[in-house]
Amino acid sequence: MNYQFTWNMLPLLMAVIISGTLSWFTWRYRRTPGVMPFAILMLILFQWGLSYIFELAGTDLASKLFWAKFMFVGVVSTPVAWLIFALEYTGRTAWITRSRFLLLSGLPLITISLILTNDAHHLFWTSASLAREGGFLFLNTGNGPWFWVHAAYTYSLIMIGLVMIVRALLRWPPQYRGQMVWILLATLTPLIANAITIFKILPILVDLTPFAFTVTGVGMGYALFRHRLLDIAPLARDVVIDGMKDGMIVLDGNRRIVDINPAAQNLLRISGYEQALGKSMADLLNARPDLIERYRDIDEANDEITLGQGAAQRWYELNLTTLRDENKSMIGQVITIRDITQRKQTEVLLQENEARFRQIVEDANDLIYRADLNGRIVYANPAVLRALGYEEQDVLGKHYLDIATPEMRHKTKRAYEHQFISRTPSTYHEFPALAADGREIWFGQNVQLIYEGDKIVGFQALARDITAIKQAQEALRIARDQALEASRVKSQLLSKVSHELRTPLGGILGYAELLRDHTFGELNAGQSKAAVEIIESVNYLTNMVNELLDEAQIQASTTILQETPFSTSALMQQSTSGMEILAHKKGIQLNTSLDPNLPPELVGDERRLRQIIINLIGNALKFTREGTVSVRFLRPTSEHWEIQVQDTGLGIPKEAQSYIFEPFRQVNSSVTRDNRGIGLGLSITKQLVELMGGRIALESEIGKGSTFTILLPMNKGTGEKP
Amino acid sequence: MTKPLALIIEDDPQLNTIMSITLQADFEIETYADGSSGLERLKHSNPKVVVLDLNLPGIPGREILQHIRADERLAKTRIIITTADERQAETLTDAADIVLLKPVSPAQLRELASRLKLI
Numbered sequence: 001m002n003y004q005f006t007w008n009m010l011p012l013l014m015a016v017i018i019s020g021t022l023s024w025f026t027w028r029y030r031r032t033p034g035v036m037p038f039a040i041l042m043l044i045l046f047q048w049g050l051s052y053i054f055e056l057a058g059t060d061l062a063s064k065l066f067w068a069k070f071m072f073v074g075v076v077s078t079p080v081a082w083l084i085f086a087l088e089y090t091g092r093t094a095w096i097t098r099s100r101f102l103l104l105s106g107l108p109l110i111t112i113s114l115i116l117t118n119d120a121h122h123l124f125w126t127s128a129s130l131a132r133e134g135g136f137l138f139l140n141t142g143n144g145p146w147f148w149v150h151a152a153y154t155y156s157l158i159m160i161g162l163v164m165i166v167r168a169l170l171r172w173p174p175q176y177r178g179q180m181v182w183i184l185l186a187t188l189t190p191l192i193a194n195a196i197t198i199f200k201i202l203p204i205l206v207d208l209t210p211f212a213f214t215v216t217g218v219g220m221g222y223a224l225f226r227h228r229l230l231d232i233a234p235l236a237r238d239v240v241i242d243g244m245k246d247g248m249i250v251l252d253g254n255r256r257i258v259d260i261n262p263a264a265q266n267l268l269r270i271s272g273y274e275q276a277l278g279k280s281m282a283d284l285l286n287a288r289p290d291l292i293e294r295y296r297d298i299d300e301a302n303d304e305i306t307l308g309q310g311a312a313q314r315w316y317e318l319n320l321t322t323l324r325d326e327n328k329s330m331i332g333q334v335i336t337i338r339d340i341t342q343r344k345q346t347e348v349l350l351q352e353n354e355a356r357f358r359q360i361v362e363d364a365n366d367l368i369y370r371a372d373l374n375g376r377i378v379y380a381n382p383a384v385l386r387a388l389g390y391e392e393q394d395v396l397g398k399h400y401l402d403i404a405t406p407e408m409r410h411k412t413k414r415a416y417e418h419q420f421i422s423r424t425p426s427t428y429h430e431f432p433a434l435a436a437d438g439r440e441i442w443f444g445q446n447v448q449l450i451y452e453g454d455k456i457v458g459f460q461a462l463a464r465d466i467t468a469i470k471q472a473q474e475a476l477r478i479a480r481d482q483a484l485e486a487s488r489v490k491s492q493l494l495s496k497v498s499h500e501l502r503t504p505l506g507g508i509l510g511y512a513e514l515l516r517d518h519t520f521g522e523l524n525a526g527q528s529k530a531a532v533e534i535i536e537s538v539n540y541l542t543n544m545v546n547e548l549l550d551e552a553q554i555q556a557s558t559t560i561l562q563e564t565p566f567s568t569s570a571l572m573q574q575s576t577s578g579m580e581i582l583a584h585k586k587g588i589q590l591n592t593s594l595d596p597n598l599p600p601e602l603v604g605d606e607r608r609l610r611q612i613i614i615n616l617i618g619n620a621l622k623f624t625r626e627g628t629v630s631v632r633f634l635r636p637t638s639e640h641w642e643i644q645v646q647d648t649g650l651g652i653p654k655e656a657q658s659y660i661f662e663p664f665r666q667v668n669s670s671v672t673r674d675n676r677g678i679g680l681g682l683s684i685t686k687q688l689v690e691l692m693g694g695r696i697a698l699e700s701e702i703g704k705g706s707t708f709t710i711l712l713p714m715n716k717g718t719g720e721k722p
Numbered sequence: 723m724t725k726p727l728a729l730i731i732e733d734d735p736q737l738n739t740i741m742s743i744t745l746q747a748d749f750e751i752e753t754y755a756d757g758s759s760g761l762e763r764l765k766h767s768n769p770k771v772v773v774l775d776l777n778l779p780g781i782p783g784r785e786i787l788q789h790i791r792a793d794e795r796l797a798k799t800r801i802i803i804t805t806a807d808e809r810q811a812e813t814l815t816d817a818a819d820i821v822l823l824k825p826v827s828p829a830q831l832r833e834l835a836s837r838l839k840l841i
Contacts, residue, residue, distance in 0.1 A: 495807050495809075498806050498807055498808065499777055499806040499807060500806075501806075502806035502823070502824040502825055503734050503737065503806055503824060505824065505825035506734070506736075506737050506740070506804075506806075506824045506825035506826055507734070507736040507737060507740070507825075508825070509825040509826070509827060509828075510736070510737065510740030510741075510744075510825070510826070510827075510828050511736075511740060513827060513828045513829055514740065514743060514744070514828055517828070517829065519743060538825065542825055546808075549808065560809075
């Protein structure tokens with residue numbers, strides 16, 4: 001085999017180099033849709049062109065035929081590769097399956113096998129000879145029937161692919177239109193060249209198709225580099241930009257809209273990007289000249305703007321970027337608009353909340369302040385400043401202990417150090433603070449630790465000016481001390497008086513009794529009577545002293561009631577046994593009755609109860625001339641018991657019933673020498689009953705008698721089962 | 723038969739005399755007008771009955787009461803308290819055998835003391 005290369009083959013070589021380079025260059029971007037078939041297509045064109053060079057260079061029929069046949073491997077692959085490129089480029093990747101690929105490759109494979117076996121059947125080439133033209137030796141073939149089948153198939157696939165690409169480009173935004181021109185040029189040129197060759201439109205033997213690949217390579221290359229054909233595949237743009245929630249507007253160098261995605265269309269209330277194309281932003285935003293003015297000469301911006309009015313108003317984050325070429329001249333602008341209404345509303349709500357709470361804190365009458373970990377005050381509300389008479393700048397940065405009076409600092413410090421160490425969430429502490437004018441203001445403050453995560457970062461205090469309370473407490477303490485002192489003095493006085501009165505009474509009673517009992521010798525009748533009179537007078541006086549002391553004790557509130565268990569029947573027995581003799585002397589019947597529902601044991605001051613009952617029986621006997629005196633213990637409710645003393649005596653007039661319980665008051669008309677008293681008995685009884693938490697009632701009718709009823713709370717003690 | 727010993731510790735001389743006269747039929751009587759001398763005598767005697775005033779010069783009656791109750795040797799000594807203070811009387815009912823509020827009736831005292839003599 002001999003080959004003869006000439007300069008005429010140089011354009012062909014260029015086409016080969018271009019397609020080879022493109023194939024090699026684009027291979028690294030093969031992951032972008034459409035790039036792998038494109039690279040393969042370029043490789044095929046490279047193989048096709050190179051084979052043709054060798055066919056042309058061959059000097060004999062055999063070598064030319066060999067290269068022609070080899071060339072056809074590329075020729076039959078081209079339409080398949082092209083179609084796959086078109087499918088991927090227009091987003092139909094999913095259409096390409098293994099079986100469809102095999103189906104598409106079926107005819108080309110038959111073609112190849114027919115070419116290889118052409119000598120046997122001449123279905124592809126009917127003849128093959130050498131022909132000279134313009135100094136070149138060409139392979140001149142006669143095209144057989146299968147050649148036309150192959151040609152028809154090839155043209156069909158190329159046309160289908162071309163239609164798909166053109167339709168897609170027409171749909172895509174204008175910045176991809178430039179690509180279309182070059183892709184059409186790159187595709188149609190070899191197609192036309194091929195048509196000229198196979199239909200022998202020009203009387204030449206040379207196959208123009210591979211030469212046209214120069215145009216293909218240049219066209220594709222230009223589309224690639226100038227229009228970034230593969231860099232940002234339009235498909236990716238479709239998916240990303242049109243699918244974006246953010247609005248995106250691309251302006252050209254004259255600030256005319258060249259692209260606007262659906263989100264931005266929505267936002268500007270336009271339907272379809274055709275409406276916006278070529279227009280300026282001012283045309284679309286005529287309602288907002290302020291915005292147009294604001295961004296007129298701005299290169300970069302990142303702002304928050306509002307669009308719409310009233311309830312329909314929404315917030316957007318606007319981002320404006322200017323694109324510049326290497327000469328720094330503007331080639332366009334990209335505006336992205338993100339709807340941040342929700343975030344803004346949340347922010348506004350937060351701000352409102354913050355403002356609301358701040359307002360509460362600022363308006364509060366309570367003193368609120370915060371300190372950091374070092375104890376430096378970082379916030380103090382106006383109430384703090386008012387209370388202490390400081391200006392804000394005097395307080396901020398001050399140590400909280402500096403507020404306290406010097407003598408209280410140590411104690412206050414210890415309290416809060418302990419809170420910090422023990423992590424006590426909340427404490428209450430009182431201390432005197434020092435106002436600007438030197439006055440002492442008492443703070444009663446709740447202090448809470450402030451956490452950030454697990455870490456304590458400071459504390460906050462909610463304090464009250466408790467100066468008035470403190471002063472009142474102090475006054476109260478003094479008053480209480482004074483009262484206690486007064487009471488103690490009174491108590492001492494009573495004890496003294498009691499001793500000083502009773503001791504001489506002892507002397508009188510003692511000697512009188514000794515006289516009466518003839519200890520100092522026999523007495524005559526007059527002397528004996530005198531001794532008895534002295535004894536009676538002493539007893540009366542003793543009784544009076546006792547009542548006066550009782551009354552005085554009650555008045556001085558120094559009466560202390562005992563709370564001990566006692567038997568109800570024993571109380572009845574002890575209270576009445578002494579009185580029975582007295583009743584018997586007067587011929588009066590003394591009846592007693594005990595309610596069976598009454599517990600056998602109660603808790604209370606038995607001695608005082610006995611005193612009360614004896615006093616009432618005594619009164620009843622005094623004012624009853626005949627009939628009965630009845631003493632009853634009753635149980636009117638489950639929570640109370642009653643002591644009732646009823647007589648058939650004189651009765652107490654209505655007007656007297658209202659004052660009979662007052663000290664020193666008696667029913668004058670009924671008092672005789674026999675029943676005289678100082679009128680303290682009922683007063684003491686009533687006060688004792690009230691001390692026990694009970695009340696006394698009187699029912700009386702002149703001539704019929706009186707009934708005193710004492711209602712007392714049932715105190716069963718702790719041991720008694722309910 | 724010798725009469726049992728009764729100590730009367732009472733600072734008021736009249737009451738002292740009255741009680742001595744009252745009890746002399748049944749008891750050998752010794753009287754003391756202050757707490758210290760009474761207590762001193764108690765250390766070297768074993769009276770059947772002590773009539774004790776609470777409000778005493780020197781050692782108070784309450785202390786003498788405690789002393790008697792704490793002394794094993796005086797376990798059989800009966801104590802009659804006489805006091806003018808009602809409230810003090812209330813607090814001593816457990817420790818003393820009998821508490822009498824002044825003025826004390828001699829007849830009552832004689833009656834009670836003679837009963838105590840028997841126990």
